[in-house]
Amino acid sequence: MVIAAILALFAVAGGITYYMLRPVTLHIAVGPPNSDDVKVVQALSQAFSRDRAAIRLRPVITEGAAESAADLAQGKIDLAIVRGDVDLPKNAGMVAYLRKNFVVIWVPNDAGKKPKITSIKQLAGKTIGVVGRTKANVNLLHVILDQSGVAPDSVTVSQFPTAGISEALRATKLDAYMAVGPLNSRITAEAIAATSRPGIEPRFLSLETAEAIAQKYAPYDSGEIPAGTFNTSPPRPNATLSTITVGHYFAARRSLSDTKVATFARQLFGARQAILNEFPQSAKIETPDTDKDAAIPAHPGAAAFVDGEERSFLDKYSDYIWGIIMLLSVAGSLGAWFSGHIHRDERVTNSGLRERLLEMLTAARTSDSIEELDAMQAEADVIMRDTLHCFEDGIIEEGSLTAFSIALEQFHNAVADRKMFLINLPEKTWTGRPPSPAQVA
Numbered sequence: 505m506v507i508a509a510i511l512a513l514f515a516v517a518g519g520i521t522y523y524m525l526r527p528v529t530l531h532i533a534v535g536p537p538n539s540d541d542v543k544v545v546q547a548l549s550q551a552f553s554r555d556r557a558a559i560r561l562r563p564v565i566t567e568g569a570a571e572s573a574a575d576l577a578q579g580k581i582d583l584a585i586v587r588g589d590v591d592l593p594k595n596a597g598m599v600a601y602l603r604k605n606f607v608v609i610w611v612p613n614d615a616g617k618k619p620k621i622t623s624i625k626q627l628a629g630k631t632i633g634v635v636g637r638t639k640a641n642v643n644l645l646h647v648i649l650d651q652s653g654v655a656p657d658s659v660t661v662s663q664f665p666t667a668g669i670s671e672a673l674r675a676t677k678l679d680a681y682m683a684v685g686p687l688n689s690r691i692t693a694e695a696i697a698a699t700s701r702p703g704i705e706p707r708f709l710s711l712e713t714a715e716a717i718a719q720k721y722a723p724y725d726s727g728e729i730p731a732g733t734f735n736t737s738p739p740r741p742n743a744t745l746s747t748i749t750v751g752h753y754f755a756a757r758r759s760l761s762d763t764k765v766a767t768f769a770r771q772l773f774g775a776r777q778a779i780l781n782e783f784p785q786s787a788k789i790e791t792p793d794t795d796k797d798a799a800i801p802a803h804p805g806a807a808a809f810v811d812g813e814e815r816s817f818l819d820k821y822s823d824y825i826w827g828i829i830m831l832l833s834v835a836g837s838l839g840a841w842f843s844g845h846i847h848r849d850e851r852v853t854n855s856g857l858r859e860r861l862l863e864m865l866t867a868a869r870t871s872d873s874i875e876e877l878d879a880m881q882a883e884a885d886v887i888m889r890d891t892l893h894c895f896e897d898g899i900i901e902e903g904s905l906t907a908f909s910i911a912l913e914q915f916h917n918a919v920a921d922r923k924m925f926l927i928n929l930p931e932k933t934w935t936g937r938p939p940s941p942a943q944v945a
Contacts, residue, residue, distance in 0.1 A: 532585070535569070547782060568637070570587075573593055577594075585602060588750050589644060598798075599765060602788070603752050606748075606749050608684075610681055635664055635695050662676070726749070730744055762808060765805025794811055881916075
C-alpha cells in the first residue's frame, strides 16, 4: 500500500507538471492572404515550434484587418493582427506593434506638361486610385481630404487589389493614387513604379495637415517619409514628405490569461532576431504603450512583461495554496471528530471489555476451579481479538493498546499461577473435581 501510494503521488505530480508545462496553442487571425503580415506570422509560428516554446501559434487567414478584428470580437480566436483605425473590439488589448503604415499620395506627370496637381487641396473633383480593398484605406483618404479642405463626396475613389497591382495600375490612368503600407512595402514600391513613365517621375504630395490629424484622431500619428525610400535612382520621393501613420498591432482577448499573453510577448520579442533576415520588417516590432491613457490600451499581461511586473506561480497562487492547506487541515480535524463520533459507542464498549479483563484478573487470583479459569481465559481471548480489531480500525490509540497488553499479560500470569496453586493442593481440599491430565499439562 505504501508503494502504491508513492506511485500514485508521483503519477499525480507528473500529471500536474505536464498540465502546467504543456505547450499552449493560440489561434491568431491575420490577413489578407499572401500578405507580408501572413508571412511574418507564419515565420513566427515556425520559430516557436522549432524552439519548442510554451506558446504555439496557429494562423487563421482572413480577408483583412477588419475581418480579423471581427473574429477577435466574437471570441473565435485568441490573437489577431488588427489596424489602429479599424473598429477595435472592446474585449481586446494590445500586445505589440507589428509595424507602422505610412500614407503615400502621388500623381502621375505627363511629358512636357506642368503638373496639374501640386497639393491635396487640388484633388477636388478628381479620381483617386486606392491600393488595397480594405474600407479602412478609403476612410483614411476621406479624413485626409476633409482635413485638407476637400469634400470627400467630390472625389471618386477606385480601389485596386494588392495582387497583380502593377498590371492593374498600368491598365488605368487616374488623377492620383494612394497607398498605405510600411516604408519597405514591396506593394507600394511596385504601385509607384507602375504609374511612372521612362524619364517622367510622379509627383508626391506632402500632407501639411498631418500634425492636426494626429491631434484630432487618436489612431493616427504624424510621420515623415525620407527621400529615396521607394527607389534610389531616381529617388522616390525626391524630398522628405510629411504624412500620417497608422499602426498594425498584435491584439489579444482580455479574457486570455495574463500569464499566456506575457509568455507570448516574451517569445515574440525573442524570435525577432530569428526571422529578421527573411523578414526585415520584423525589426519594427515594438513594445506597446503601457500608459493608462494610451489610445489603444495594452493587455495587462503585455504591460506586466514590458514593465517587469510579471508574477511568478507562487506569487499568483500562494493565497490559494495556503487556503487549500487550511481547508485540508480543517477537513482533517472534522474527519477525525466525525470518525470519533461514529466510533464512540465502540470505544465505550472496548473500555468496558478492558474493565472486564481487570475484573477477571482479580477473580482469577481467588478462583478454586480449573474450569472457571479456562472459561475466563477463553473470554480473555475474545476480548483480545476485539481489542486488536478496534486498534486496526483506529478506534483506540496505541497507548490504550499498551495498557491492555499489560493487563492481559497480568491476567495470563495470574491464571497460570492460580492453576499451579490448585494443582499442588491435596486432593481432599478440592471444591470441584480434580484437574485432568490435559489440564495439568
